[in-house]
Amino acid sequence: MSKAEQFAKKRKNRLMIRTVVLFLLFGAVIFAIVSKDTEKVLAIGDKAPDFELVDLEGNKHKLSEYEGQGVFLNFWGSWCGPCKTEMPFMERQSKEFEEKGVHILAINIKDTRLKAESFRDQYGLTFPIAQDKDESVRRAYNVIPLPTTILINKDGYIEQIIAGGMDEEQIQEAMESIQP
Known part of the structure; x- marks a missing residue:
């Protein structure tokens, strides 16, 4: 050959x-x-999946127990720059809107308890911070980027999904939009 x-x-x-x-x-x-x-991707108008998590003080928070009130559900991590920026704004607005029936529930992703507590103390946060240790709530809400905020109305339906950080004016507008 x-x-x-x-x-x-x-x-x-x-x-x-x-x-x-x-x-x-x-x-x-x-x-x-x-x-x-x-997996079903959640959309505006969907019923928000119920869950129960424990906050850093040991209190249980079940989403369905907030029915009749607005919920500003914020997923965050201590390493996340935009999370660090929006937390002081969230704290100020939580004090303004709690009496109006809007509550912030912050869900920490992937931090140790000590790291989450240190973050809370550093920023003087008083709203409930729950930890999603197995990330089941993050998966149920299809959250990928942090921060992500899910606005839930008084009837338990998703009003808005906001991926990324917000400034104080945006947080105020978001909380107004779910005020009962």
């Missing part, structure tokens, strides 16, 4: 291998898309 024939044969083999690998990858992608268990 000549060198040209050997070269052509090697080239044909490489092409065949590449084609098979490409076909397998394409098949794997299609299989992943078709067979994926899809």
